[in-house]
Amino acid sequence: MTTPAARTTPFVAEASPAKEVPSKELTDVAVMIGGQGGDGTLTVSDQLGRYFRKRGLHVYSCRNVLSRIRGGHADASVRACRAPTAAMKPEVDLLLAFDEEAIEIGLAELASDGLVMYDSTSFQSKVPNSFGFPFAMTAGSQLGRPIYKNTIAYGAISVLMGFDPVVARSVLEEKFGKRGGEALEKNLKAFELGRAAALERPELARRWTVLDGDAHGWVLTTGNQAAALGFVVGGGRFFAGYPITPATEIMEYLARYLPAFHGVVRQAEDELAAVNMIIGAAYAGARVMTSTSGPGLSLMTEGIGHAATAEIPIVVADCQRVGPSTGEPTRHEQSDLSHLANLGHGEYPRFILAPGTVDDCFHMTADALNLAERWRLPVILLLDQALCQNTVTTKPFEMTGVAVDRSNFLTSGDVANLPKYAAYQLSENGRSPYAPPGTPGVLAQITGNEHNEMGHVSVNPVNRVKMMRKRMEKMVHARNELPGPHLFGDASARVGLIGYGSTFGPIREAQAELAEGGVPTRFYQARTLFPVPVDTLGKFLDEVDVAYVVEHNYTGQFARLIREALPHHHAKLRSILKYDGFSFRSPEIVRVLRGGPA
Amino acid sequence: MTESVKPVASTWCAGCGDFGVLAAVKKAAAELKIAPHDEVLVGGIGCSGGIHNFLETNGIHALHGRLLAQAIGVKLANPQLTVIAAGGDGDGYAIGMGHFIHAFKKNASILYIVMNNETYGLTKGQPSPTARLGYEGNIENPFDSILTALSIPSHNFIARTFSGDPKTMTAVLVEALKFNRDGKGFAFVEDLSPCVTYNDTFKEWREKVTDVAKLPGYDPTDRKAMFRLCLETMESGKIPIGIMHRPANGEGAADSLELKLLPDRTGPARADITLEGNRAAYDKLLQRLT
């Protein structure tokens, strides 16, 4: 791009650069792409991710966008490595910057031996190890539209990282081939322009070689997509929601998936309607879910309490973001747990499940439907922005482990054999089988008012006590059915880590780093948060001297719940907290365990 | 026969207008031979909303203002059910106003009966959205549901009845339920249902109600004409009752929400959700991930 010749010769032959530096081999590489919203930072991240996947590498990518469509700084990061990962690399190796602000912001993430590639169309950077290319100018003058700067940059990176050009091109062919004609042709041209420009810089060309991996056949997904799929296979057929970041994609995926299964997805007029629509549908016998985030959760709170008292099985996915109020819509936090554990006025049972990986999202959403229906209560699926929206490669989801348990559901055949059907029949464990409306021969009255076994309003004090116990003790009787923890690390370690949700990835990486440094740890990945799993967590705490609860909030919400449930372990618990809107990076955890400041 | 829930005796004050609605709903359901187990009554919160306890049918007592959202959820989950939502004017036009407007637009085939008594009966007589100026110190203008309903372009059934005339009311409910059962969409019936304890308007309403069908220019398929007719009737100090809107023959025949979503009327509640029955489709779905 620096000489007119290069500009007019898009397809240059493979030329060996004059003074080639020996290529450095990488097994774990991260690239951050920054610019203005609308610059298409995601495009480059996507193209790189596709290339890496073709090389059998595991990919993890995240984005940092503002809650608007155009303008404002935006960046995307993509990591590729040979080992499975569920976290962003602590430092990025390459920063691709489309403007000066992106350099300023990105430098904080850049490794000390990292490189910067930037668009020199309108400025020159003095940052060491930075390489300017007039991406936008070239795109404008050669291809007629500045937006092709993305693919030009992709071409330049492909040279830096020693990509196989045929494979790198095939990414574009697959991506733009469908749109045919011009889009593909221009992108291929852009790619070659980028390659040619980079090949002219011997200090850049093939500086790195990213080694291939063996993760072939793995699929790329997000927690939101996995939850949507888990909902379908778990028999979920009715979904109502109201758009809110970072929960919306669950609704969008289900709008695509469910119609083929006699399923219904509705965008409601607000969260009050959404939660009440699923309550109505669940009452009618469908398996249901809604998804929301902080502000919507607040509006749904009345409905969730109603479902618990009326014993209507609903699943609510809370895709946490920075709160309270509108907070930071696109940023990450885990600060709804205290609210959820105490959700609503009055007292009622609820289960709070927290998937930590996309695989958990898939399986635990299906589990949540079974648990809600078996116990006739609200189940909260507690997700977080990073888990919901970051993309990650995973083994294809398997149906093994997925079950559809309708044992609490009465068919017309079942009820015909009963002398009496009472929708709120008292029982040992608080469970009462349910026959939905339309079941011949029986009727039911369902209400959020206190009621007797038949569902008639009752303020009888003896009945009140019985009904309270029936509902509340579900949390005791169901304990063994709730998803158990996953335990990782050294089972004899005296130092424990406790986490849930997307902290799974950073904690696992921190464990590996600590183990290398001679600090063995064990990790309790909590998958049921409420009721607090006192048996497994108590045993875990019995066996360690100290346990760090890693979470994204100010007050240490899970640690507080644990202290309340297991007060004798109070002194062992420490908190590692982060609430700046971004996910943990493993060194932030490692540092604390090595005695640094929390 | 399996024993299950039976209706309880009503808890309403003697003479309450809601009795008229109860009687008319029973008669209409009987006339259409709706099996009790195939009917769901979604009650609101208020004196009126207790109606589901007094009927031999399935009932669900919704949250205050949320009965329409729940009723639509029921209908979409199982379109084969006859779904009636019934509640008060406070429930529907105050706390539930958002859902009220959207129900016309959504157009699911459910019947919504609002028992309008121009007051909050259950909380002992505060002004409701339809309360007239001066009632219990009310200084806000009363809301009119029929004019609002007529202003929303959708293929709905819209009517107003009077509890003091249960015969006409039954006839209107039969029409409304037929409209629903044919899958034509949302039916809204506001019943003038006096609260004899906090706002006894029986005598006044009996004098003022005017059957629009008897007025010159009555044409329930013509929204514009009906809007004018209702407004003029109101301006003359009368209260228009009767069927205010229904689509012309053939118009909006399959415009209901449930039929657009579920043409064969098999909804989420009746779908096969077994793993065996869906194995191939699930495999295909999961294979879409790459």
Ligand SMILES: Cc1ncc(C[n+]2csc(CCOP(=O)(O)OP(=O)(O)O)c2C)c(N)n1
């Ligand atoms: C969220 C909420 N707010 C307030 C109440 C208290 N409340 C119960 S019934 C009612 C008003 C009832 O008036 P209306 O809907 O007109 O019914 P009516 O009793 O007149 O039939 C109110 C405010 C409640 N149950 N829930």
Ligand code: SF4
């Ligand atoms: S208070 Fe009014 S609305 Fe309530 S039952 Fe009595 S008369 Fe009817």
Ligand SMILES: [Mg+2]
């Ligand atoms: Mg009222």
